[in-house]
Amino acid sequence: MSKRPIIEPFRIKSVEPIRASTREERQKLIETAGYNLFLVPSDAILIDLLTDSGTSAMSTEQWAAMMRGDESYAGSPSFARFRNSVQSIFGFKHVIPTHQGRAAERILFSVMCKRGDIVPNNTHFDTTRANCEFVGAQAVDLPVPEAKQPSLNHPFKGNMDTARLAELIEREGAKRVPLVMLTVTNNSGGGQPVSMANIRAVKGICKKHGIPLYIDACRFAENAYFIKLREPGYARKTPREIAQELFSYGDGCTMSAKKDGLANIGGFLCTNDDSIAQQEKDLLILTEGFPTYGGLAGRDLEAIAVGLNEALEEDYLQYRIASTAFLGNHISAEGVPIVQPPGGHAIYLDARAFLPHIPTSQFPGVALANELFLEGGIRSVEIGSLMFGEHAQMDLVRLAIPRRVYTQSHIEYVVEVILDVWRRRDTIPGYDLVHQAAFLRHFTARLKPRGIRA
Numbered sequence: 001m002s003k004r005p006i007i008e009p010f011r012i013k014s015v016e017p018i019r020a021s022t023r024e025e026r027q028k029l030i031e032t033a034g035y036n037l038f039l040v041p042s043d044a045i046l047i048d049l050l051t052d053s054g055t056s057a058m059s060t061e062q063w064a065a066m067m068r069g070d071e072s073y074a075g076s077p078s079f080a081r082f083r084n085s086v087q088s089i090f091g092f093k094h095v096i097p098t099h100q101g102r103a104a105e106r107i108l109f110s111v112m113c114k115r116g117d118i119v120p121n122n123t124h125f126d127t128t129r130a131n132c133e134f135v136g137a138q139a140v141d142l143p144v145p146e147a148k149q150p151s152l153n154h155p156f157k158g159n160m161d162t163a164r165l166a167e168l169i170e171r172e173g174a175k176r177v178p179l180v181m182l183t184v185t186n187n188s189g190g191g192q193p194v195s196m197a198n199i200r201a202v203k204g205i206c207k208k209h210g211i212p213l214y215i216d217a218c219r220f221a222e223n224a225y226f227i228k229l230r231e232p233g234y235a236r237k238t239p240r241e242i243a244q245e246l247f248s249y250g251d252g253c254t255m256s257a258k259k260d261g262l263a264n265i266g267g268f269l270c271t272n273d274d275s276i277a278q279q280e281k282d283l284l285i286l287t288e289g290f291p292t293y294g295g296l297a298g299r300d301l302e303a304i305a306v307g308l309n310e311a312l313e314e315d316y317l318q319y320r321i322a323s324t325a326f327l328g329n330h331i332s333a334e335g336v337p338i339v340q341p342p343g344g345h346a347i348y349l350d351a352r353a354f355l356p357h358i359p360t361s362q363f364p365g366v367a368l369a370n371e372l373f374l375e376g377g378i379r380s381v382e383i384g385s386l387m388f389g390e391h392a393q394m395d396l397v398r399l400a401i402p403r404r405v406y407t408q409s410h411i412e413y414v415v416e417v418i419l420d421v422w423r424r425r426d427t428i429p430g431y432d433l434v435h436q437a438a439f440l441r442h443f444t445a446r447l448k449p450r451g452i453r454a
């Protein structure tokens with residue numbers, strides 16, 4: 001292996017200034033926001049790691065393609081280019097554009113599920129679970145046991161527990177399971193990949209019972225690259241070839257183009273089933289739009305068509321995975337507790353282990369996220385007791401890395417800020433809730449730190 005550093009495989013053509021603030025300014029901002037980072041204006045943030053969704057920087061080729069966007073209502077050549085690009089990677093017969101991943105989920109579950117059905121997944125993403133439950137079906141998570149131990153290192157912690165899948169289908173009957181889903185990478189499970197062997201095994205069980213397998217494909221390119229790096233037999237295959245094999249085991253997929261589509265908006269739904277596709281297109285027309293644009297502008301379709309291919313470029317994936325791992329490995333080497341190993345799109349800090357003096361009732365994840373903002377203007381997101389209430393299994397702080405946006409020196413800055421907070425972790429206070437909404441309270445909650453800061 002060459003000792004030369006992995007560099008950003010791009011140069012910068014258009015820059016967006018970010019502004020440093022003083023600690024006093026940040027203290028004022030967060031007080032005004034009720035100590036909820038969702039309520040802080042984004043232009044007051046120095047490094048924004050709230051999400052990797054829709055925050056990618058587009059390439060010169062994507063911007064050029066957007067100028068070719070054809071905005072015709074029906075039969076636009078932009079749709080043909082979009083469909084060809086999706087099919088060359090995903091291989092599915094029908095490609096249905098939607099405005100986001102969740103619109104694809106809503107249509108899929110409306111067509112395929114009814115009350116009383118069961119949908120197994122390695123781990124449902126929150127919108128996937130909500131859309132599944134909205135049609136009266138039960139969303140069941142079947143992660144491997146390794147997924148529940150943050151500090152445990154395992155190459156494919158995103159895998160589904162195939163023994164539990166087989167047992168569930170046999171116990172409940174295949175008739176109650178209209179589809180099985182696999183989320184690659186497993187976002188809610190720490191951005192951890194699923195192995196090709198696991199996908200094959202899940203497909204084998206589905207096939208035996210005549211159940212279709214759908215892939216939640218949001219981070220398919222990152223998952224393909226992890227397979228290349230970690231699974232025997234794939235080192236010499238390209239990420240594109242690996243992705244093609246991965247999708248060959250699926251009967252369809254849902255996709256948010258805001259992730260590995262390298263676009264700022266968009267998604268799609270695919271299936272090989274003609275009759276299902278027809279029903280899905282009928283529903284699409286009702287709320288999203290005609291099947292050749294699905295709620296997107298022609299220029300959005302063009303940006304996705306190019307972005308899907310760029311997301312599979314090996315030098316991009318190498319830089320992306322290395323950059324995320326750099327952050328995780330450097331803070332972990334100093335003792336900071338993180339979900340191991342570093343995921344594809346994000347690093348998750350284990351806030352309960354980071355702040356053992358703060359009980360879960362005082363939101364250790366919120367306390368840590370707020371401290372990263374106060375210390376260095378970094379925005380992250382709590383995934384824990386504020387988001388899930390008493391159902392929270394862990395209190396995590398997610399640092400999601402937008403694609404092609406931040407450079408190595410930005411990541412080094414984030415490492416230093418986290419380490420500064422780590423060194424004075426004993427002084428960090430817990431929080432009390434002052435106001436909460438009836439559902440999805442984490443978006444609008446207002447909180448107050450306990451006691452007086454040292």
Ligand SMILES: *Cc1c(COP(=O)(O)O)cnc(C)c1O
Binds near residue numbers: 101257
């Ligand atoms: C983001 C995401 C979705 C939903 O996509 P949106 O475009 O945000 O609607 C579904 N599944 C996973 C795994 C995701 O990360």
